[in-house]
Amino acid sequence: QTVVTQEPSFSVSPGGTVTLTCGLSSDSVSTSHHPSWYQQTPGQPPRTLIYNTITRSSGVPDRFSGSILGNKAALTITGAQADDESDYHCMLYVGGGIWVFGGGTKLTVL
Amino acid sequence: EVQLVQSGAEVKKPGESLKISCKGSGYSLNNYWVGWVRQMPGKGLEWMGIIYPGDSDTRYSPSFRGQVTISVDKSISTAYLQWSNLQASDTAIYYCARSQGRGSSWYVGWGQGTLVTVSS
Numbered sequence: 001q002t003v004v005t006q007e008p009s010f011s012v013s014p015g016g017t018v019t020l021t022c023g024l025s026s027d028s029v030s031t032s033h034h035p036s037w038y039q040q041t042p043g044q045p046p047r048t049l050i051y052n053t054i055t056r057s058s059g060v061p062d063r064f065s066g067s068i069l070g071n072k073a074a075l076t077i078t079g080a081q082a083d084d085e086s087d088y089h090c091m092l093y094v095g096g097g098i099w100v101f102g103g104g105t106k107l108t109v110l
Numbered sequence: 111e112v113q114l115v116q117s118g119a120e121v122k123k124p125g126e127s128l129k130i131s132c133k134g135s136g137y138s139l140n141n142y143w144v145g146w147v148r149q150m151p152g153k154g155l156e157w158m159g160i161i162y163p164g165d166s167d168t169r170y171s172p173s174f175r176g177q178v179t180i181s182v183d184k185s186i187s188t189a190y191l192q193w194s195n196l197q198a199s200d201t202a203i204y205y206c207a208r209s210q211g212r213g214s215s216w217y218v219g220w221g222q223g224t225l226v227t228v229s230s
Contacts (some may be wrong), residue, residue, distance in 0.1 A: 034214075038155070038217070045220040045223050046207075046217075046221055047220070048216075049221070051214075052214065052216060057218060087154075089154060089155050091216065091217070091218075092158065095217070096169065097160065098171060099160075099216075103152035103154045
């Protein structure tokens with residue numbers, strides 16, 4: 001069973017920069033896993049931020065960026081704002097038409 | 111405006127069956143993968159499975175294969191998620207989501223979610 005790993009929680013100061021990561025239990029993440037990132041606030045459906053590693057979804061500010069850092073996918077938020085306080089979920093393609101979500105990262109801005 | 115509109119909240123008893131829906135509003139689902147995602151109370155997102163309405167190609171997560179059925183009615187641009195024997199552990203919010211296109215099945219649009227409560 002493929003496991004996608006994310007930091008359970010992270011904190012960042014307003015105006016600061018934070019990088020959240022998304023890894024695989026038994027492999028390195030590459031562009032062939034087509035990482036995507038989703039933001040979710042309580043009581044709301046997810047919102048797509050980044051797909052296919054680096055592409056920002058329509059309307060997403062450019063302070064959100066995606067990349068591969070080492071052996072993981074990464075979501076970087078530059079100039080964090082109070083309303084960035086959310087849960088962030090990554091999703092990876094694992095083959096055979098199957099995708100897997102990570103456990104999510106709860107980001108606190110304080 | 112492109113939207114996915116899901117059916118309303120359901121309250122069911124263990125052992126009952128259920129079918130929830132997800133309709134494309136403002137566009138046809140036929141050229142996009144449509145997937146289902148589970149979120150149990152206080153937990154993260156779980157990828158359940160996905161269907162391509164154009165040819166009904168369907169893929170399931172190993173965790174959900176045999177537990178649910180994903181289907182589609184192309185004529186009304188609606189996808190479905192179905193259970194035949196609900197359990198209390200199926201209590202969750204279920205989201206549908208659509209892909210960017212045939213060759214790109216990451217999600218770019220989301221439904222509002224359907225809360226399913228299973229309780230005796």
